[in-house]
Amino acid sequence: NEMYSAYRDFFARLTPLGARHCSYGNRGINESDWGASRVDNFYRVALLCGDGVAMQNYLATQERFNDWKGRRHTARSPWIDYVLPLYAEEPEPVLEADPVKLFPLEGWVTVSSAAPSDYQAQQEAVGMVFACRSRGGYGHAFRSENAFDIHAYGATIAVGGGTTSNQSTFANHTMSHNTVLVNGREQEAAKSATVRNCGRVIAFRKEKDFVYWAGDATRSYAHDAGLARFVRHVLFVDNAYFVIFDDLAMHEDADPATFQWLYHVTPTVGMDFDRETFSLRYQVDNTRVLLRHVANTSDLTYED
Numbered sequence: 001n002e003m004y005s006a007y008r009d010f011f012a013r014l015t016p017l018g019a020r021h022c023s024y025g026n027r028g029i030n031e032s033d034w035g036a037s038r039v040d041n042f043y044r045v046a047l048l049c050g051d052g053v054a055m056q057n058y059l060a061t062q063e064r065f066n067d068w069k070g071r072r073h074t075a076r077s078p079w080i081d082y083v084l085p086l087y088a089e090e091p092e093p094v095l096e097a098d099p100v101k102l103f104p105l106e107g108w109v110t111v112s113s114a115a116p117s118d119y120q121a122q123q124e125a126v127g128m129v130f131a132c133r134s135r136g137g138y139g140h141a142f143r144s145e146n147a148f149d150i151h152a153y154g155a156t157i158a159v160g161g162g163t164t165s166n167q168s169t170f171a172n173h174t175m176s177h178n179t180v181l182v183n184g185r186e187q188e189a190a191k192s193a194t195v196r197n198c199g200r201v202i203a204f205r206k207e208k209d210f211v212y213w214a215g216d217a218t219r220s221y222a223h224d225a226g227l228a229r230f231v232r233h234v235l236f237v238d239n240a241y242f243v244i245f246d247d248l249a250m251h252e253d254a255d256p257a258t259f260q261w262l263y264h265v266t267p268t269v270g271m272d273f274d275r276e277t278f279s280l281r282y283q284v285d286n287t288r289v290l291l292r293h294v295a296n297t298s299d300l301t302y303e304d
Contacts, residue, residue: 004045008054011038013101013110014129017060018122019151021266023161023177024131026140029266030164035065047084052094057117059093064119099127100211102204107133109201109213112151113239123154126240132215132232136190136198140166143187144177145199145217146232150242155287160264174262179217180246181260182227187220202231211236226254263291271304278302 015022015034022028038061046055095115102109110116112127130148137143142161150158160177162170170176174186189198199217206212214233221227228251235243250257265271265282272281278300279292293300 002049005049005051005054008042008045008051008057009096009101010103010106010108012042012053012057012096013112013116014108016110016112016116016122016125016127016129016151017057017064017119018112018114018116018125018127018154019149020154020156021149021159021164022129023144023147023149023159023164023264024129024141026164026166026168026171028161028164029159032065035061039065044080044084046091047088050088050091052091053096053117055091056093056095060117060119099125100206102201102213104201104204105134107131107145107199107201107215109204109215109234111211111236122151126150126152128234128236128242130213130215130234132199132201132217134197134200136187136220137172138190142172142177143174143190143220144179145187145220146215146230147177147179148234149178152289153285153287155284157265157284157287157289158263159266160262162266176264178263179232180230180248180262182221182225182230183257184260185221185225187217188222189220203233209238226250226257228252228254261293273302273304275302 014024020031022034027033038057042054042058045051046058095118099112099115109130112125114121114125128148128150132145136145144160147160148158149156158178162168162176164171175181198220199215201213202216203214212235214231216231218227218230229247229249231247233245233247237243248259265284269282269284277292278297279290282289
């Protein structure tokens with residue numbers, strides 16, 4: 001069944017091996033959870049489908065979590081791990097051919113300067129995971145359309161969701177993710193069974209020196225919020241840095257609004273903010289970050 005390899009491709013890119021956290025679902029901040037899941041399942045996918053990338057990610061996950069080398073977790077359906085090797089040989093490990101991927105139907109963009117399943121290369125890589133999903137966040141996912149996580153040089157330098165604990169009100173609320181509030185109001189459409197389209201990726205283009213995409217999350221917000229447009233344009237330039245342009249507008253008959261541009265960093269680190277240039281410098285592990293607002297800074301206020 002080719003869908004097993006499709007699932008593997010999605011989850012390998014959702015949290016590349018250079019990432020420390022993931023903000024898109026419950027327990028995503030717990031590295032051992034998604035790491036153990038790959039050791040449990042990617043080996044099975046590798047044998048079942050002859051999937052070399054699954055084999056590569058399985059081996060590299062063990063490399064990353066050094067004390068897991070040689071581990072084959074068999075807590076669930078252990079007979080699978082005895083039967084599969086009798087009928088299938090281990091495929092040769094293979095890296096993803098392209099570290100950039102658009103999932104248009106699901107509403108995800110994943111970009112990196114190195115293959116997501118190459119643990120060593122990911123220590124020198126820069127990447128982003130971006131979501132603008134038609135169904136929005138429900139169940140164990142969160143209300144965070146047009147939000148992103150950024151990973152760089154073995155650290156996760158921007159990530160939402162707080163602890164991402166199950167049933168955490170903060171994790172579920174849009175305020176905890178790297179997107180926008182309208183007059184302090186969150187994205188609410190995914191709560192409603194009547195809304196069939198919360199957002200979608202409306203543009204995607206890949207060239208030699210950049211990747212560009214855009215997400216339209218307008219319908220994620222309640223109708224009475226008065227929001228006419230929220231389109232987030234993103235450029236990944238030279239495999240090194242990101243440029244984000246947000247196109248925000250209210251309906252003509254709506255009251256003036258304040259947009260809150262949210263950006264989250266964990267763990268707690270020092271934030272060096274320069275009001276004159278409206279720039280923020282900080283460091284996570286050995287990765288140093290510069291975040292700067294370029295346009296219309298006279299209209300902005302900063303709050304930590």
